[in-house]
Amino acid sequence: MHWSADGNAYTVPEPNGLTSIDIRSGRKSVILPKEKLNKPGTQQSMPVTDFAFTPDSAQVLIFTNTARVWRYNTRGDYYLVDRKSGVARPVGKSRPAQSLLYATLSPNGRSVAYVSEHNLFVEDVATGKAVQLTTDGTRKRINGTFDWAYEEEFGCRDGFRWSPDSKQIAYWQIDATKIPDYLMLNTTDSNYSYTVPVEYPKVGVSPSPARIGVVAATGGKTNWLPIPGDAQQHYLTRMAWLPKANTLIVQQLNRKQNESIVFVCNPATQAVTPIHTESNNTWIDVKSRWNDDDPSGWEWLDDGKSFVWVSEKDGWRHIYKVTTDGKKETLLTPGDYDIETISLIDEPGNQVYFIASPKNTNQRYLFRTSLDGKGKAERVTPGDLVGTHDYAISPTGKLARHSFTNYYTPNVREWVSLPDHTPVNKDESIAERMKPVDKSNVSFFKLTTDDGVSLDGWMAKPVDFDSTKKYPIVFYVYGEPAATTVNDVFGTGQNRLFQGDMAKAGYLYVALDNRGTPNLKGAEWRKSIYRKIGRLNIRDQAMGARKLFSQHDYIDTSRVAVWGWSGGGSTTLHLLFQHPDIYKTGISIAAVGNQLFYDNIYQERYMGLPQENREDFVAGSPITYAKNLKGNLLYIHGTGDDNVQYDNAEVLINELVKYNKQFQMMPYPNRSHGIYEGEGTTLHLRTLYTNYLLKNCPPGAR
Numbered sequence: 001m002h003w004s005a006d007g008n009a010y011t012v013p014e015p016n017g018l019t020s021i022d023i024r025s026g027r028k029s030v031i032l033p034k035e036k037l038n039k040p041g042t043q044q045s046m047p048v049t050d051f052a053f054t055p056d057s058a059q060v061l062i063f064t065n066t067a068r069v070w071r072y073n074t075r076g077d078y079y080l081v082d083r084k085s086g087v088a089r090p091v092g093k094s095r096p097a098q099s100l101l102y103a104t105l106s107p108n109g110r111s112v113a114y115v116s117e118h119n120l121f122v123e124d125v126a127t128g129k130a131v132q133l134t135t136d137g138t139r140k141r142i143n144g145t146f147d148w149a150y151e152e153e154f155g156c157r158d159g160f161r162w163s164p165d166s167k168q169i170a171y172w173q174i175d176a177t178k179i180p181d182y183l184m185l186n187t188t189d190s191n192y193s194y195t196v197p198v199e200y201p202k203v204g205v206s207p208s209p210a211r212i213g214v215v216a217a218t219g220g221k222t223n224w225l226p227i228p229g230d231a232q233q234h235y236l237t238r239m240a241w242l243p244k245a246n247t248l249i250v251q252q253l254n255r256k257q258n259e260s261i262v263f264v265c266n267p268a269t270q271a272v273t274p275i276h277t278e279s280n281n282t283w284i285d286v287k288s289r290w291n292d293d294d295p296s297g298w299e300w301l302d303d304g305k306s307f308v309w310v311s312e313k314d315g316w317r318h319i320y321k322v323t324t325d326g327k328k329e330t331l332l333t334p335g336d337y338d339i340e341t342i343s344l345i346d347e348p349g350n351q352v353y354f355i356a357s358p359k360n361t362n363q364r365y366l367f368r369t370s371l372d373g374k375g376k377a378e379r380v381t382p383g384d385l386v387g388t389h390d391y392a393i394s395p396t397g398k399l400a401r402h403s404f405t406n407y408y409t410p411n412v413r414e415w416v417s418l419p420d421h422t423p424v425n426k427d428e429s430i431a432e433r434m435k436p437v438d439k440s441n442v443s444f445f446k447l448t449t450d451d452g453v454s455l456d457g458w459m460a461k462p463v464d465f466d467s468t469k470k471y472p473i474v475f476y477v478y479g480e481p482a483a484t485t486v487n488d489v490f491g492t493g494q495n496r497l498f499q500g501d502m503a504k505a506g507y508l509y510v511a512l513d514n515r516g517t518p519n520l521k522g523a524e525w526r527k528s529i530y531r532k533i534g535r536l537n538i539r540d541q542a543m544g545a546r547k548l549f550s551q552h553d554y555i556d557t558s559r560v561a562v563w564g565w566s567g568g569g570s571t572t573l574h575l576l577f578q579h580p581d582i583y584k585t586g587i588s589i590a591a592v593g594n595q596l597f598y599d600n601i602y603q604e605r606y607m608g609l610p611q612e613n614r615e616d617f618v619a620g621s622p623i624t625y626a627k628n629l630k631g632n633l634l635y636i637h638g639t640g641d642d643n644v645q646y647d648n649a650e651v652l653i654n655e656l657v658k659y660n661k662q663f664q665m666m667p668y669p670n671r672s673h674g675i676y677e678g679e680g681t682t683l684h685l686r687t688l689y690t691n692y693l694l695k696n697c698p699p700g701a702r
Contacts, residue, residue, distance in 0.1 A: 040088050047065075051063065063077075095116040104158070107165070122219075131219045140177045145158065148599070148642065154286050164246075170212060170239060172239070181197035200645070203600045251286075260279075261274050261276070280527075287310075310339070312523040316337060343393050348397075354366075367380060385430065406490065408436050443459055449540065453514075453540055456519070458492055459510045460493030466554075471508045471554055471701055472560070477562055477572060481516055482602075484518060485568075498690050498693065533607060538575060545579075560584050572587065573625075583631060594648060596618075597645065633663040637668070638668045640670035640677075666688055
């Protein structure tokens with residue numbers, strides 16, 4: 001969705017072409033008909049993945065024919081389409097097909113920059129003449145974009161920025177030449193197997209050196225910023241041009257990610273001035289935690305004289321206003337609560353809109369407060385809609401697409417005016433259109449473990465539940481700092497891998513959020529897991545299960561299963577291995593078997609450096625406890641997983657074999673972390689999962 005400049009309409013691809021929709025009237029206007037979206041020389045329509053208009057709206061930059069790079073479809077073809085004539089000209093015509101990434105129009109609309117095969121190019125919109133800005137790009141020397149770890153763990157993807165005057169481009173260069181390759185093995189796509197190398201910095205390996213350079217849009221020598229420090233011991237996580245100056249702002253994190261320095265850099269004079277510093281005894285989150293829609297941007301105020309920043313330094317995730325000279329900092333959201341994300345900065349209205357939920361951390365609501373720090377946070381979301389809300393707010397802050405859900409209400413949307421939160425069209429309001437489930441089998445609860453830790457949870461009970469009988473229980477887990485499982489959204493209590501309905505089959509289905517999960521409960525809650533992944537979270541889960549058992553006689557403790565994916569797969573292994581007296585059956589998918597095998601950015605952020613505290617990594621790894629397996633284990637992993645790589649599975653298998661521990665294993669050839677590629681894969685996975693659960697944790701009341 002792309003907003004109009006006045007915020008009263010938006011443009012989206014529709015079957016008839018690019019269509020502008022007026023929010024208040026609902027009137028549609030086709031601004032680029034489908035017949036002008038044909039691939040040049042054919043009658044074949046180009047599927048539009050994304051688009052951008054030149055400032056004069058005369059041409060549209062179309063992104064199409066996309067392909068995955070790691071997790072996202074960011075590589076493909078671009079065309080400039082003249083809206084009047086319908087002529088479509090390929091961008092990067094001399095480059096290989098489907099090789100362009102992040103094509104971006106200059107602020108003046110006269111040029112477009114893009115990355116192809118690890119090099120940066122600029123092309124004239126009018127003539128199509130291209131200039132190659134970098135020539136040293138290789139698979140391991142990456143210009144204008146990022147390696148696997150930066151993208152996955154910092155949310156960094158597009159790695160270049162146009163200057164406000166359209167004359168220069170600042171870009172990252174990642175040097176992964178010293179990073180060892182992980183060799184994935186493809187054994188199915190040819191008669192002979194072949195390796196697929198991934199430059200993957202595992203924990204304990206120094207980061208890929210990153211530097212930022214500035215080059216003229218017409219080409220020439222790159223001017224590298226002299227940012228202080230050892231490039232192999234820090235990260236450059238954010239960078240942007242100041243709005244009205246030829247200077248840059250850059251965030252640097254040290255390797256442990258517990259020290260942040262923000263620099264203002266002048267490429268012409270080579271002056272690099274630190275203007276904001278912060279340190280923590282655990283870690284500091286980057287912007288992708290609180291604004292993943294634009295993890296690389298910057299929220300400027302006062303024409304670049306100040307900016308908005310988020311920090312947990314007082315124990316809560318709060319919004320600050322910081323002057324660009326670093327001399328003044330103003331707390332905008334005081335109080336014992338966390339913000340989750342920033343929705344919009346309405347500078348003309350002196351307001352910042354943000355998502356928070358001070359009273360129930362499983363829900364989300366829209367708030368706003370003043371940008372001068374003199375106001376008090378005001379809840380904008382009406383009080384009668386209890387659950388989880390999301391907003392896409394227009395640039396002017398006057399209109400918003402409002403989405404609402406809770407555990408018994410499927411997601412529903414409406415357009416509202418702000419700040420009064422009045423539906424634009426009453427007949428299409430959420431109040432008129434939402435369809436709650438008549439009787440939900442899901443309930444939320446809190447319990448306090450014998451350690452004194454309060455945990456949030458939900459339970460989905462079987463159909464025709466009878467409290468005098470005993471039912472098997474299945475725990476769904478994640479448990480690490482990347483995600484939560486206890487959220488008031490529709491779909492809670494449903495298991496997408498189970499074929500059929502768990503409630504009708506006769507299972508209790510439960511989730512708990514332990515300490516260390518990213519709930520809005522303050523920094524102490526989230527960061528108590530530092531150096532304790534695989535221990536603290538596992539104890540909380542096990543102690544929570546024990547408490548639940550003590551509270552409900554209808555739980556059959558002889559039929560207890562647990563499952564999870566990725567970090568949840570690791571948690572599943574830990575629970576099965578460390579607490580075999582509680583968990584009898586486990587299904588673990590794509591798990592980290594050995595923490596020393598995962599990437600350095602994630603693992604070192606939450607666990608420290610193995611060179612300093614290797615014992616924590618060992619104590620937090622499932623393979624350390626594999627010898628304790630007593631119950632039933634189904635382990636599933638894709639051999640083409642470039643995230644949690646297949647070596648995690650094989651070291652775990654070796655450890656289980658060593659101690660004669662019997663288990664069931666399913667490797668999916670060449671499937672990635674999501675295990676969905678290939679005909680029949682999803683159905684096979686669901687069938688495998690369901691049959692194993694039915695056999696080893698039989699359903700139904702007894």
